Amino acid sequence: MGLPQLLLFLNLNSPLVKITHEWTVRGSDLRKAVNTMEEQSDRSSKRKVVAVVGGGLVGALNACFFAKRGFDVEVFESREDIRQAKVVKGRSINLALSHRGRQALKHVGMEEKIVSKGIPMHARMIHSLSGKQSPIPYGKKGQFILSVDRANLNKELLTEAETYSNTKLNFDHKLQDWNAETGLMTFVRCDGSKQQIEADLIVGCDGAFSAIRKQFLRRSRFNYSQTYIPHGYMELTMPPINGEFAMKPNYLHIWPRNTFMMIALPNLDKTFTCTLFMPFEEFEKITTGDEVIEFFQKYFPDAIPLIGVDALKKDYFRLPGQAMVSVKCSPYHIGNKCVLMGDAAHAVVPFYGQGMNAGFEDCIVLDEIMDKFNDDFSAVLPEYTRVRVPDDHAIADLAMYNYIEMRAHVNSKWFLFRKYVDNFLHLLMPKKIIPLYTMVTFTRTRYHKAVERWHWQDKVRLSLYPVSVQTFYIFRHISHLEDFNSVIQSLLKSQYYHQPA
Ligand code: FAD
Ligand code: EGU
Numbered sequence: 001m002g003l004p005q006l007l008l009f010l011n012l013n014s015p016l017v018k019i020t021h022e023w024t025v026r027g028s029d030l031r032k033a034v035n036t037m038e039e040q041s042d043r044s045s046k047r048k049v050v051a052v053v054g055g056g057l058v059g060a061l062n063a064c065f066f067a068k069r070g071f072d073v074e075v076f077e078s079r080e081d082i083r084q085a086k087v088v089k090g091r092s093i094n095l096a097l098s099h100r101g102r103q104a105l106k107h108v109g110m111e112e113k114i115v116s117k118g119i120p121m122h123a124r125m126i127h128s129l130s131g132k133q134s135p136i137p138y139g140k141k142g143q144f145i146l147s148v149d150r151a152n153l154n155k156e157l158l159t160e161a162e163t164y165s166n167t168k169l170n171f172d173h174k175l176q177d178w179n180a181e182t183g184l185m186t187f188v189r190c191d192g193s194k195q196q197i198e199a200d201l202i203v204g205c206d207g208a209f210s211a212i213r214k215q216f217l218r219r220s221r222f223n224y225s226q227t228y229i230p231h232g233y234m235e236l237t238m239p240p241i242n243g244e245f246a247m248k249p250n251y252l253h254i255w256p257r258n259t260f261m262m263i264a265l266p267n268l269d270k271t272f273t274c275t276l277f278m279p280f281e282e283f284e285k286i287t288t289g290d291e292v293i294e295f296f297q298k299y300f301p302d303a304i305p306l307i308g309v310d311a312l313k314k315d316y317f318r319l320p321g322q323a324m325v326s327v328k329c330s331p332y333h334i335g336n337k338c339v340l341m342g343d344a345a346h347a348v349v350p351f352y353g354q355g356m357n358a359g360f361e362d363c364i365v366l367d368e369i370m371d372k373f374n375d376d377f378s379a380v381l382p383e384y385t386r387v388r389v390p391d392d393h394a395i396a397d398l399a400m401y402n403y404i405e406m407r408a409h410v411n412s413k414w415f416l417f418r419k420y421v422d423n424f425l426h427l428l429m430p431k432k433i434i435p436l437y438t439m440v441t442f443t444r445t446r447y448h449k450a451v452e453r454w455h456w457q458d459k460v461r462l463s464l465y466p467v468s469v470q471t472f473y474i475f476r477h478i479s480h481l482e483d484f485n486s487v488i489q490s491l492l493k494s495q496y497y498h499q500p501a
Contacts, residue, residue, distance in 0.1 A: 047072045047166070048375075051185065051199035053175050053212050055079075057150070058342030058359040059205030060157035064108040065363050066203070067164035069370060074199065075161065076187060078174035078206075083155045093235060093273045094265045095153075096121070096252065096353035097146040098441045104360035107367065110160055114153060118146030119266045124419075125251035128412040131302040135251060136419045143442055145252070145353070147265040175206065180215045183337045201377055202338040205359075208325055210344035216334065224329045229349055229403060232280045232321025238307050240270035246306040247272060256415045257299050259407055274307065283321035289313030324349050328396050330389045333381035341366065346392040351402040352440060358395050361444070362388060394447035398440065433457050 050066045052059050055077030066073045079085075097118060105111040122144040123135040138144055161167050170187075173195070178185040183202060187195045204212030216222050238246050245266060247253055253264040253272070259279060264272040286292055292313055296304050304312065327347040333339045342359035366384050373379040410418075422435040434457075439450035 048200040049074060049198075050201045050203060051076060051197065052203045052205055053185070054204070054206035054210075054342075054344070055154075055158060055169060055171070056205065056207055056342070057154055057157065057356050058362065059203075060154060060161050061104060061108065061110075061360055062203060062205055062341060062363050062366075063161040063167055063169075064110070064157070064164070065367050067161065067167045068108060069367070069375065071166065071201075073161070073164070073167040074197070075167070075169045076173040076175060076185075076197075077169070077171050079171065081158075081169070081171045082151060083158060093151075094147050094149055094267055095356055096265065097148045097153075098353065098357050100354075100361040100444055101357040102146075103444060104364050107364055108160065110156065113156060114148060115146060117152060117268065118148040119268065120144040120146055120250055121252045121265070123251050125248060125253045126412050126415055127253060127255045127300075127302060129257070129299070129301070133248075134412075134416055136416065136423075139438060139442060143438075144250075145441060147252075147267070149267060175211045178202065178212065178215060178338075180219070180334050180338070201336075204338065204340040204344045205342045206344050208327055208343040208347035210340065212338065213329070213340055213344055215338075216329065216340070219334070222329065222331070224327075226325055226327045226347075227400075228323055228325050229400075230279050230281075231277050231403070231407070232283055232323055233350075234276045234283070234316070234319065234321050236274045236276060236307055236312065236315045238264060238272040238274055238303070239311070241306070243270070245270050245272070254415070255300050255303070256406065256410045256412050258409060258411055260299050261406060261410075262300055262303065274303065278321070280321055286316070289316075292316045326396055326400055328393055330393075331382075331385040332389060333385050336378035336381055339366070339381050339384060345388075346396050348396045348399040349403050350399070351406060352395065352399040352437075354395050354399060354440060358392060358447070362392070365391075391447040394451045395440070398436075398447070398451065429460075433460060 048071050050071040050073050052063050052066065052073060052075045055063075055075045059075060059077070063073050063075045097114070102111055102115065105114050121138070122141075123137040126134045126136065128134070158169060162169055172189050173187040174189070176186045176188045176194070183198055183200075185197050185199070185202065187197065189195070202212065204210055206212055217224060240246060247264070249266045249270075251266075253274075255262040260282070261277045262274055263277075264274040266272055286295055290313075293304065293309060296312065307315070325347050326349050327343070327345075329340070329345065332341070332345050341362045343355065345362070346358065348355050348358065365388050366380070369380050369383050369387065373383065419435075422433075422437075425433045426435055426438075434453070436450060436454045439445045439453065440447065443450075445453075
C-alpha cells in the first residue's frame with residue numbers, strides 16, 4: 001500500500017483503520033508512522049513553495065509553468081472562482097492572441113485547446129467614413145492572429161493549473177500587504193478574516209495596480225513611472241444579424257478617425273465586441289441617447305445599423321469610459337524572494353495588442369532562466385530583471401508611440417497607405433525590411449531588438465527617400481486612393497502571398 005492511500009485512510013479520521021483483510025492497526029499508531037516518513041522525505045527533498053499572487057491570465061499560466069517544474073504552487077486570487085461566478089467583471093471581453101502568447105501556451109500544452117476556441121483574423125478590415133471596407137492582410141497565408149475570449153482563457157488556464165497535484169488555488173484571498181524582509185504575506189477574505197502565509201518565492205501577477213509592487217515602491221533605487229493617457233475606452237456589442245455575424249468574421253475591424261478610433265473583434269457567439277477609444281472629455285460631452293447617435297452618425301455611420309440604434313443608446317451609458325495606464329518599472333525582483341510579472345511589471349496601452357502576449361512571454365523567459373540556473377532563485381531573479389526589463393520597456397514604448405501616432409494623424413487613408421508602403425518595401429527586400437508589427441506579432445524577436453532593427457530600417461528607407469516621396473505624392477494626388485489600393489493589393493497578393501515559404 002502506497003503513502004497516498006495510507007493518507008487517505010487517515011483522513012477518514014477513524015480510530016481503527018482497516019488496511020488489509022489480514023490485519024488492523026490503531027489509527028494513531030499509523031499516523032505516527034506516516035508522520036515520521038513525511039518528516040524524513042521533507043528533510044531530504046523539501047519542495048519549495050511558490051506563491052503566485054493573482055489568478056488572472058498571467059498568474060494562472062505561470063502557475064502551470066511552476067507546477068511543471070515541480071514546485072509546490074499556491075495561487076492567491078482576490079476574486080471568487082470565475083468558473084463558478086455568474087457574471088465576470090473585468091476588463092475587455094476579447095483579446096488578440098498572437099505568436100508570443102501562443103508559444104507560451106504551447107510550453108504548458110495548452111496551445112491547441114485555446115487556438116481551437118479562437119477566431120482567426122487574417123487581416124485588418126479598414127472602414128472608411130464613407131463605409132467602404134478595405135482588407136489588409138497581416139502577412140502570408142497562415143499568418144493570422146486570434147480573437148480569444150478573456151473569461152474563457154482565464155477559466156481554461158485555472159483548470160489546467162488545477163490538474164497538477166502540486167498546485168492549489170486559493171480564491172477570495174486578497175493580498176493586503178507583505179513584508180519584503182520576511183516574505184510574510186497578509187491576505188484578507190470577504191468575511192473580513194485575515195491569514196498570514198509564507199512562501200519561498202512570491203510571484204506578483206496581480207495586474208496593473210499590483211499590491212505586491214507597493215513594497216517595491218518603498219525601496220531605494222526602484223525606478224517607477226506610470227502614465228494615464230487622455231483617452232478612455234468603452235465596449236459595445238454588435239449582435240448577430242439573422243443568426244450570422246454582422247460583418248466579415250475573420251478580420252480585426254478598424255475605424256481609424258484620428259482622435260476617435262473604434263476596433264471590433266469577433267466572438268464565438270457571432271457577436272462582435274467593438275471598442276471605442278476617445279478622449280475622456282469627449283465621452284463626457286455625450287449625455288443623451290440622441291447625442292450618441294449624432295456622434296456615431298458623424299464618425300462611424302456604418303456601425304449604427306449593425307449595433308442598432310436602441311442598443312447603442314443604452315449600451316453607451318452602461319459604463320463610463322475606462323482608463324488606460326502605462327506602467328514601467330525596474331528592477332522586477334527583490335533579492336531571491338519576489339518577482340513581478342505581467343501587467344504588475346509592465347502595464348502597456350493596448351495599441352499593439354501585446355499586453356497579454358508580453359506577459360505570457362515573461363513566463364517563458366523566466367522558465368528558460370530557471371533551466372539555466374537550476375532553479376536557484378538568487379541567481380535567476382537578477383538575471384530575469386537583466387534580460388526582461390529592456391524588452392518589456394520596449395513594448396511599452398512602442399504601444400505608447402503607436403497610440404500617439406494614431407491619435408495624431410491616422411485616418412483610414414493614412415492607415416492603408418502606411419501598411420502598403422511597409423508591405424511594398426518588404427516585397428522589394430524581403431530579408432532586409434520586415435515590418436515592425438510583423439516582428440512584434442509573428443516572431444519572438446526580442447522586443448528591444450525589433451525596435452533597434454526598425455530604427456535601422458528607417459535609415460534604409462531614408463536612402464530610398466526619393467522613391468518614397470514620389471510614391472507618396474502619387475498616392476496623395478489620386479483622389480480615389482482606396483481603388484488604387486485594391487490594384488496594389490492584388491499585385492501584392494499575386495507576387496507575395498503565393499510565394500513559396
Ligand atoms: P490581470 O489580467 O489584470 O490579472 C490580475 C489578477 O490579479 C486579477 O485576477 C485580479 O483579480 C488579481 N488581483 C489583483 N489584486 C490582487 C490582490 N491584492 N490579491 C490577490 N489577487 C489580486 N493584450 C493582448 O495581448 N492582446 C489584446 O488584444 C489586448 N487588448 C486589450 C484591450 C484593452 C481595452 C485592455 C485594457 C487591455 C488589453 N490587453 C491586450 C492587455 C491585457 O488585458 C493584459 O495585459 C493582461 O490582462 C495582463 O494579465 P495579468 O494577469 O498580468 O493581469
Ligand atoms: C487594441 C484594442 C491595428 C485589441 C495597432 C493594428 C488592439 C487590439 C495595430 C484591443 C490597430 C492598432 C496589432 C495587432 C492589435 C494592426 C498591431 C490592437 C488588438 C500595430 C480588445 N494591434 N490590436 N498594430 O496592425 O500590431 O492591425 O482591444 F488599430 S492586433 Cl491600434 Cl497585429
